[in-house]
Amino acid sequence: MARDVVITGIGLASSLGEGIETHAQALADNAAPVVDTERFAPYPLHPLKALELDRQIPKKSDQRQMEPWQRLGVYAAGLALDGAGLKQDAEAKSQLQVIVAAGGGERDHAVDAAILTGLRDANRPGAFLNERLMSDLRPTLFLAQLSNLLAGNIAIVHGVTGASRTLMGEEQAGVDAVRTAHARIAAGQADIILVGGAYNAERRDMLLLFELGGYLRTAGFAPVFTRSDAPGMITGSAGAFLVLEAAERAAARGARVHARLSHAGAHRSRRQPGSVARALDDMLAGFGPLAPDALAVSAATGCAGITEEEAAAIAKAAPDARRVATGDLVGHAVEAAFPVSIALAAAALSTGVANEAIVTGAAHWRGEGAARLVKA
Amino acid sequence: MSASHRDSRGRPIVAVTGLGIVTSLGQGKDANWEALTAGRSGIHRIERFPTDGLRTTIAATVDFLFDRPFAAPELSEKLATLAAEEAVAQSGLGQPGDFPGELFMAVPPVEMEWPQKQELAQSIEGVADYDALLRVAARHKHKAMHELFLFGGVAEHIAERFGTKGSPISLSTACSSGATAIQMGVEAIRRGETQAALCIGTDGSVHAEALIRFSLLSALSTQNDPPEGAAKPFSKNRDGFVMGEGAGALVLEDYDHALARGATILGIVAGCGERGDGFHRTRSSPDGKPAILAMQDALADAGLTPDDVDYINAHGTSTPENDKMEAMSCSAVFGERMANLPISSNKSMLGHTLTAAGAVEAVISLMTIAKGRIPPTINYNQPDPAIGLDVVPNEAREAKVRTVLSNSFGFGGQNTCLVLAAEPKAA
Numbered sequence: 001m002a003r004d005v006v007i008t009g010i011g012l013a014s015s016l017g018e019g020i021e022t023h024a025q026a027l028a029d030n031a032a033p034v035v036d037t038e039r040f041a042p043y044p045l046h047p048l049k050a051l052e053l054d055r056q057i058p059k060k061s062d063q064r065q066m067e068p069w070q071r072l073g074v075y076a077a078g079l080a081l082d083g084a085g086l087k088q089d090a091e092a093k094s095q096l097q098v099i100v101a102a103g104g105g106e107r108d109h110a111v112d113a114a115i116l117t118g119l120r121d122a123n124r125p126g127a128f129l130n131e132r133l134m135s136d137l138r139p140t141l142f143l144a145q146l147s148n149l150l151a152g153n154i155a156i157v158h159g160v161t162g163a164s165r166t167l168m169g170e171e172q173a174g175v176d177a178v179r180t181a182h183a184r185i186a187a188g189q190a191d192i193i194l195v196g197g198a199y200n201a202e203r204r205d206m207l208l209l210f211e212l213g214g215y216l217r218t219a220g221f222a223p224v225f226t227r228s229d230a231p232g233m234i235t236g237s238a239g240a241f242l243v244l245e246a247a248e249r250a251a252a253r254g255a256r257v258h259a260r261l262s263h264a265g266a267h268r269s270r271r272q273p274g275s276v277a278r279a280l281d282d283m284l285a286g287f288g289p290l291a292p293d294a295l296a297v298s299a300a301t302g303c304a305g306i307t308e309e310e311a312a313a314i315a316k317a318a319p320d321a322r323r324v325a326t327g328d329l330v331g332h333a334v335e336a337a338f339p340v341s342i343a344l345a346a347a348a349l350s351t352g353v354a355n356e357a358i359v360t361g362a363a364h365w366r367g368e369g370a371a372r373l374v375k376a
Numbered sequence: 377m378s379a380s381h382r383d384s385r386g387r388p389i390v391a392v393t394g395l396g397i398v399t400s401l402g403q404g405k406d407a408n409w410e411a412l413t414a415g416r417s418g419i420h421r422i423e424r425f426p427t428d429g430l431r432t433t434i435a436a437t438v439d440f441l442f443d444r445p446f447a448a449p450e451l452s453e454k455l456a457t458l459a460a461e462e463a464v465a466q467s468g469l470g471q472p473g474d475f476p477g478e479l480f481m482a483v484p485p486v487e488m489e490w491p492q493k494q495e496l497a498q499s500i501e502g503v504a505d506y507d508a509l510l511r512v513a514a515r516h517k518h519k520a521m522h523e524l525f526l527f528g529g530v531a532e533h534i535a536e537r538f539g540t541k542g543s544p545i546s547l548s549t550a551c552s553s554g555a556t557a558i559q560m561g562v563e564a565i566r567r568g569e570t571q572a573a574l575c576i577g578t579d580g581s582v583h584a585e586a587l588i589r590f591s592l593l594s595a596l597s598t599q600n601d602p603p604e605g606a607a608k609p610f611s612k613n614r615d616g617f618v619m620g621e622g623a624g625a626l627v628l629e630d631y632d633h634a635l636a637r638g639a640t641i642l643g644i645v646a647g648c649g650e651r652g653d654g655f656h657r658t659r660s661s662p663d664g665k666p667a668i669l670a671m672q673d674a675l676a677d678a679g680l681t682p683d684d685v686d687y688i689n690a691h692g693t694s695t696p697e698n699d700k701m702e703a704m705s706c707s708a709v710f711g712e713r714m715a716n717l718p719i720s721s722n723k724s725m726l727g728h729t730l731t732a733a734g735a736v737e738a739v740i741s742l743m744t745i746a747k748g749r750i751p752p753t754i755n756y757n758q759p760d761p762a763i764g765l766d767v768v769p770n771e772a773r774e775a776k777v778r779t780v781l782s783n784s785f786g787f788g789g790q791n792t793c794l795v796l797a798a799e800p801k802a803a
Contacts, residue, residue, distance in 0.1 A: 043510075065657065098652070102548075103527055104485045113505035116497045119490075120504070126426030126584070129490060133585055134429060139592040143657050143787070147485045147527075148548045152788025155654035161666070163650035164790070165556055168483065169528025169546040176543055180560070187567040204506035209488065211513040213522025218514075266543035268535060365523070366532050367543060 002186040004262075006376050007346045008255040009084025009243025011076040011196070014330035014340070015046035015236055018079060020258075024351040026329055027297075027344055033329055035221045035234070042218040043211075045201045046236030046331030051075050062157050067105045067144040068237075070153050073198030073336075076239035077154045080194060084243035085255060090159065097190045098151050098164035099181050101173035101197030101335040105145025107205040111136045150198065160194065171299065171361060173197065174338035175266045175369025181244050182264040182371075191249045196241030196343075197336035206235070206334075215303055215364050224302045224325035224332075225311050231304035233364060236331015240343040247376075257376035258350035259357075261342070263287045264371040276306045276362045280313035283370040284358060287317075290372075295354035296321040299341040299361030299369075301332055306362045314360060321358070337361060338369050345373050380632050381800070383646070384679030387566045389800065391634045392642045393469060394627030396462030397739045398455050399726050400436035400620060404462055409743055412751040413772040417604035417725045419618050425584045432596040434603040435582045436620035436727030449486050451580025453530045455623035455732070456481065460538060460576055467627035468639060469572055470539070477572025477629070479540035480560045481531040482553030484581045484731040488525045492518075530578070540574055550786030551691075552650075553577055554624060554734025555794050559648040561628045571633040577735025578623035587619060593658065595695060605755050607728075609692035609721035610699050610767045612760040617693040620727025624735030626742075631800075641799040643742045646779070647678025653789030659697060664705035666791045671709045671781060674793035680779065682710045685717065685795075687750055687775065689741045689782040690767075692721025693728050702783060703763040718775065720753040720768040734784040734792065741780040741796045750775050 012023050015034040025031070037044045053071060056078030057063050063071060081087045086096065115132045122128035143149055151164035167173040167180070174197050181195040200206075210216050210233060217232030250257055265283040269275035284290075296318050300310045314323055326332075326341040333340050338361045345357035359371040381389050397404065400418025401411040411418070418436040427433040441454050470476045496512045497504035512518070523529055528546050535544035549556040554577025561573030590596050597606040597616040608614040634641055651673065653666035660667060675682060691702055707714045722737050723729075729736050744750055749772050756769035778798045785791050 104487050107487070109506050112493070113503060115490075116493055116504035116509075117502075119494055120497060124426070124428070125494075127428035130426065130429045130584055130588065133588045134592070137585075137588060137592060142589040142593065145485075145487075146548075146550065146787065148550045148786070148788045148790065149657065151652075152657055152790075155652045155789050156657065159654050161652050161654050163652045163670075163792075164549070164788075165560070166548045167545060168485065168548055169531065169544075170526055172528055172543060173546065176545055179543070180545075183567060183569065184563065189563055189567065204510060205488070208506060208509055208513055209522060209525055211510055212516075212518050214516045214519065215522070268532075268543045270536070365526060366528060369543075 004247035004260055005182050005185045005244055006247045006250050006257045006260045007242050008245045008250050008257055009080035010258055010343050010346050011080030011241040012343045013051060013072060013076045014238035015049055016330055017049045020347045023344055024347040024353055027324055027348050028353045037220055043207050043216055044221050044234050047202055048237035057157050065140060066153055069198050069200035070150045072239040073150045074153050074157050076198060077194060077241040078158055080241040080243050081158055093159055094161045096160050096162040097193045098154055098160060099177045099193060099195040100151045100166045101177040102147040102150050102166050103335050104147055106203045109204060170334055171337050171363030172367025173335045178338060178342055179264040179266040182261055185244055185246050192245045194241055194243055196339040198239030199333040199336040201235035201237045224300050224327040227302045233301045233332045236333050238330045238333035238336050238340050240336055240340040242343060259346045259373045260376045262372045262374050267368045269368055276368055277309035277313045279368040280360055280370055284317035287372040290318045291356045292320045294318050294321045295348055295357040296323045297341045297345045297357055297359045298325050299337040300325055301364045302327055303364050310360055310362045318358060342371055349373055349375055389631035390562045390565050390645045391629050391631040392626055392742055393629045393634050393639045394463035394467030395642060395739045395742055396459035396625040397736060398458045399622035400438050403458055412725060413749055415752050415754045415770060419603045419606055419727050421603055431598045432591050433600045434606055434618060436618060437582045438621045447489050447524055448581035448583060449524055449530050452484060452578045453533055455580050456534055456576045456578035459623035459625035460574060463625040463627045469627060474539040475574055477574060478542040478564055478570045479535050479544040480557040480573055480575045481546055482557040482577035482731045483530045483546050484579045486525050486527055492521050549790040550788050551730055552734050552784035552786040552790045552792035553731040555784040555792040557735060558738055558794060562645050562648055565628060565630050571630045573628040575628055576625045577732040579729050579731040580621045582619050582621055607694045607724045608755040609694045609724050609753050610760060610763050610765060611756055612758040614694045614696060616695050618727035620729040622729040622732050622736050624732055624739040643745055644797050646797040647674045647795035649673025649677055649793045651791045658787050660701045664701050667705040667785060668708045670791040670793045674795045678795040684779050685781050686777040687780050688719035689737050689780055690719050690721045691783040691785045692723050703765055715764055716766055718750055718766050718768050720750055722751060724754040737782050738794060738796060741782045745777050745798050748776055
């Protein structure tokens with residue numbers, strides 16, 4: 001009864017550059033990541049390789065109305081639409097549903113610092129705050145910050161007039177987005193969906209949020225699964241969008257199919273030691289027998305405990321699989337981490353690096369996800 | 377009961393078996409219904425924070441839940457909790473802390489707020505920039521702030537409290553978010569993935585910066601005096617929306633599942649429609665096409681025609697542009713009938729509860745069906761000659777209402793419409 005769901009578009013941009021080939025090659029070669037240990041010291045991160053924005057966002061006025069995470073997302077979405085052969089297809093773009101995993105926009109760091117500094121000595125702090133915000137906030141900043149405006153900008157820039165939904169909630173937003181897209185197409189509730197997310201790691205406000213909880217690694221770069229000396233995330237700027245499509249629709253239009261997304265699952269374990277491993281075990285077991293030469297792409301964070309549990313779950317489900325941590329290639333991209341990992345797996349299948357892949361991801365604070373991709 | 381009921385497209389019918397609401401008018405369905413049908417406004421002068429130097433000094437805030445300072449996610453969570461408790465209790469579904477269905481939550485975007493940043497800045501000497509804040513954060517003495525300002529925090533806490541199943545969904549489609557939460561619940565039930573869904577829209581985010589942001593976009597009414605007169609949907613002198621707070625919660629359930637356990641059916645979500653708009657970041661397409669299509673999609677999804685609709689619960693924000701576009705779009709869908717088809721805006725009394733609005737207004741729409749009474753559009757003293765609608769002006773009206781179209785439109789080209797209807801006649 002359930003319909004097959006295939007991937008007909010992959011848009012990827014990160015610290016490594018952009019595109020399917022670049023990322024598939026890096027995955028095949030275990031390429032060294034691009035890490036900046038200076039600019040946000042003591043926090044290492046993977047900075048975005050500069051994009052030629054004009055190629056996907058032709059109007060400067062559109063570029064100016066967006067924050068970096070939105071530009072990155074719109075860019076990656078454009079790559080996916082181009083790859084799927086949909087960019088010029090107005091009819092398809094009116095049917096195309098969009099599901100975006102998003103956080104929020106960047107603070108104006110200079111304005112915040114000036115206000116915070118001034119607030120300490122203000123006689124009437126409330127009035128001072130109002131006065132400064134009224135005069136110092138850019139009116140359009142709000143729109144550049146709103147979570148659903150990545151989807152809004154995809155509509156405006158790429159002419160996608162199908163409906164969009166924005167899911168939030170850090171890493172799990174990316175898992176929920178992929179799972180929901182898969183379920184809707186499989187059930188016949190949609191025929192074609194653009195799903196993905198984008199994360200700009202190069203911002204101190206987000207580092208602040210994660211550091212408050214003690215979730216960042218402050219030593220130099222180390223691979224995700226060997227960070228026990230100083231566990232934590234090394235974030236990376238990355239965006240990924242996928243065009244998911246009902247197999248019959250893709251076949252009817254002769255689209256190139258990169259892979260079939262056979263399963264996508266999302267879970268909420270009540271976190272305690274062992275719960276992440278159990279959640280991933282259950283989801284992976286439900287995917288059926290895996291090929292011995294499967295690829296395992298992990299969106300693991302590098303955070304203490306849960307990263308080891310994710311490694312154990314992967315080892316249990318696919319003991320002979322080649323395991324690749326997305327974080328080792330492009331860093332941890334929070335809302336985009338799971339979509340990026342799916343995109344990497346799809347790129348690997350598309351370029352013949354692997355014939356089958358599982359993707360896993362335990363979020364830094366809550367939520368677990370898993371997916372399986374097979375050759376179409 | 378062996379026969380299974382299906383809608384016109386052969387899908388499970390989605391029943392509503394529980395409703396909950398909290399707004400500036402009060403907590404619970406009874407308090408809200410009494411105030412809404414009396415034409416009372418929940419909009420008042422803001423006392424939560426100083427309003428010196430602000431162009432807008434009014435809002436429909438919910439001020440009766442905390443007697444201490446709080447952050448927006450705390451209020452959003454509290455509002456959602458109260459609305460969900462009311463809805464789940466009414467449904468009689470599951471056990472306390474063990475709701476047998478999935479959670480779909482419209483939650484406002486969050487970010488770290490000024491009081492918390494000020495708390496960190498207290499121990500900083502010199503310039504309180506982000507590097508200095510990071511050094512304070514690195515002491516890991518403020519861990520609770522991390523969880524407080526995560527986007528997924530509110531839904532995670534609600535999932536934990538109510539014991540919902542699956543991965544809780546936190547979503548935003550701007551001002552149509554509440555309707556999208558319902559739509560996602562409907563879809564999950566139609567897929568057969570779950571037999572019940574707890575769908576919530578909540579928003580408790582009226583703080584100084586949030587208000588200033590909307591103010592800088594010139595979206596808010598500045599007619600502060602009297603506060604209760606500021607929201608004037610469809611009036612000639614409307615000049616913007618008024619921010620509001622609240623939550624609406626619905627227990628959705630597979631109709632057969634509800635029947636089998638003898639639940640009271642409050643109505644059904646008969647259809648959903650949604651369309652994107654690539655015209656502009658804040659403005660709708662001037663031809664209203666996406667809104668028109670969203671309404672038509674919702675009716676088609678419900679297997680109904682425009683003639684089946686008895687009442688429209690308008691988005692009706694009281695901004696010059698929305699109300700004009702909505703009136704025009706409704707006329708396009710309903711034709712000449714629009715002159716006599718009642719359409720009213722709850723926002724005239726509740727302000728715009730933003731992320732929550734679609735859910736809050738769905739709850740009110742279902743109450744309208746149950747009670748046979750339409751809440752009015754208040755402050756309708758200067759009709760806009762360009763908008764020839766029956767807005768149920770100023771006073772509630774008795775009416776037999778079986779089918780409601782509820783509209784929600786948002787920034788970023790979000791258009792979501794729901795068709796809510798009375799329980800199907802015995803099949």
